[in-house]
Amino acid sequence: MAAPRHAPLPLPSLSLDKVSHRYGAKQALSDVSLSISPGEIVCLVGPSGCGKSTLLRLAAGLETIQEGSVAIAGQTIAQPGSSLPPERRGIGLVFQDYALFPHLNVLDNVRFGLNRLPAGERDERAMSALEQVGMEGFIKAFPHALSGGQQQRVALARAMAPRPAVLLLDEPFSGLDTRLRESVRDETLHVLKRSGAATMIVTHDPEEAMFLADRIALLRDGRLVQVGSPTALYTKPVDAFAASFFGEVNQLTGIVRQGRVDTPVGCLTVPHLDEGVAVDVLIRPEALRLTMAADGDGVGVPNLARVEASRLLGRTSLVHLCVSDRDGRPHHLHARAPGHFLPEDGSHVSVTLEPRQAFVFEKM
Ligand SMILES: Nc1ncnc2c1ncn2[C@@H]1O[C@H](COP(=O)(O)OP(=O)(O)OP(=O)(O)O)[C@@H](O)[C@H]1O
Numbered sequence: 001m002a003a004p005r006h007a008p009l010p011l012p013s014l015s016l017d018k019v020s021h022r023y024g025a026k027q028a029l030s031d032v033s034l035s036i037s038p039g040e041i042v043c044l045v046g047p048s049g050c051g052k053s054t055l056l057r058l059a060a061g062l063e064t065i066q067e068g069s070v071a072i073a074g075q076t077i078a079q080p081g082s083s084l085p086p087e088r089r090g091i092g093l094v095f096q097d098y099a100l101f102p103h104l105n106v107l108d109n110v111r112f113g114l115n116r117l118p119a120g121e122r123d124e125r126a127m128s129a130l131e132q133v134g135m136e137g138f139i140k141a142f143p144h145a146l147s148g149g150q151q152q153r154v155a156l157a158r159a160m161a162p163r164p165a166v167l168l169l170d171e172p173f174s175g176l177d178t179r180l181r182e183s184v185r186d187e188t189l190h191v192l193k194r195s196g197a198a199t200m201i202v203t204h205d206p207e208e209a210m211f212l213a214d215r216i217a218l219l220r221d222g223r224l225v226q227v228g229s230p231t232a233l234y235t236k237p238v239d240a241f242a243a244s245f246f247g248e249v250n251q252l253t254g255i256v257r258q259g260r261v262d263t264p265v266g267c268l269t270v271p272h273l274d275e276g277v278a279v280d281v282l283i284r285p286e287a288l289r290l291t292m293a294a295d296g297d298g299v300g301v302p303n304l305a306r307v308e309a310s311r312l313l314g315r316t317s318l319v320h321l322c323v324s325d326r327d328g329r330p331h332h333l334h335a336r337a338p339g340h341f342l343p344e345d346g347s348h349v350s351v352t353l354e355p356r357q358a359f360v361f362e363k364m
Pocket residue numbers: 023026028046047048049050051052053054055204
C-alpha cells in the first residue's frame with residue numbers, strides 16, 4: 001500500500017546549525033542549533049554574557065562564522081570560509097539604540113533600505129510600513145524630535161519595509177522606561193505577528209520573553225539549556241537553572257526515600273530518581289496554597305507555617321512563612337496568594353503543596 005501523502009513542512013525561515021564561536025580564549029557559543037519558522041517569534045534569553053547577542057549577530061552576518069552554518073529559507077548563507085554580507089541576507093535588524101540616521105526625516109529613514117525599488121513604490125512601501133506602526137503622521141519629523149517609543153517604532157518600520165523573511169531584534173525595548181516599554185512591546189508583538197516574518201528577539205527579561213515568544217530559547221554559558229513554549233519552560237523546566245530563571249522559587253534540599261522526597265510543606269513523588277539521591281527541591285511561591293489555621297496556635301494542623309510578614313503586591317499577596325522540617329529546623333518560604341490574603345504576622349496558616357509547580361532535580 002502506498003504511504004499516505006503529507007504536505008511538505010514549510011522550510012524554516014532561519015536555521016542556525018551547530019554554531020560555535022570564540023572571542024580569543026573566550027568560548028561564547030558552543031554547538032547551538034535553532035530554527036525559526038515563518039511567522040514565529042523566538043526569544044533568546046539568558047544571563048548577561050551567555051551569548052545571546054553573538055548568536056543574533058552571527059545570524060545577521062555582523063560576526064564572521066567560525067563553526068557551524070546559517071541558512072535562510074533552506075539556503076546556506078554562512079559557513080566557515082563563505083558568508084553572504086548582511087545587506088544581501090534579506091533580514092531586517094532592530095537594535096537597542098534604534099540606529100536611525102539623525103540627518104534623515106522619518107520617511108527617508110524608512111525609504112533608505114528600499115533603494116532597489118522604483119521611486120513611487122518606495123514611497124508606498126515606506127508609508128505602508130509607517131502605517132503599520134502608527135507613525136504615518138510623523139513623516140517629516142527628524143529622529144531627535146521623537147520620543148524613545150516613537151523612534152523604536154520608526155526603527156521597526158524601517159526593518160520591516162523591505163518585507164524581509166527574517167527579523168532580528170536585539171534588546172529592542174531596553175531603552176524605554178517601564179510604562180512605555182509595556183505598551184510599545186504590546187504594539188510590536190501585533191505588528192510582528194502581522195508581518196509573517198520569522199523573528200528572533202534578544203532580551204534579558206524573562207517576563208518580556210514570556211509575553212512575546214511563541215518559543216523561548218534559554219542560553220547559559222554559550223549553550224542552549226532548553227527550547228520550548230513559554231508554558232513548557234515555566235511548567236516543565238529541565239533543570240534548577242531553568243526553573244529559577246523564569247520567576248522566584250523557594251529552594252530546599254532533600255533525599256529520595258522510596259520514590260518520594262519529604263519537604264516541610266508536603267511530600268513529592270519522584271519515581272524517576274534513585275533511592276538515596278540528594279536533590280534540590282524548587283517550589284514556586286504560587287505552589288503554596290494557604291488556609292488560615294482554625295486555632296491561634298494551630299496545634300495538630302498538618303503542614304503548619306508561622307506567618308512572618310504579609311504584603312499586598314497589587315493582584316497578589318506575598319506571605320513570608322517560617323516552616324519546620326521533621327528535625328525541627330526552620331525554613332523561610334515565600335507563598336503567593338491570589339488577591340487580598342493578608343494573615344496577621346505571628347498567626348498560623350496551613351500549607352498545601354501544588355506538586356505541578358514544584359520541581360525536583362538531582363543535585364549536581
Ligand atoms: N567583540 C568581543 N570581543 C571579546 N569578547 C566578546 C566580544 N563580544 C562578546 N564577547 C564576550 O562573549 C560572551 C558573550 O557575549 P554576548 O554579548 O553574546 O552575550 P549576551 O548574552 O548578549 O550578554 P548581554 O546580555 O550582557 O548583552 C561574553 O563573555 C562577552 O564578554
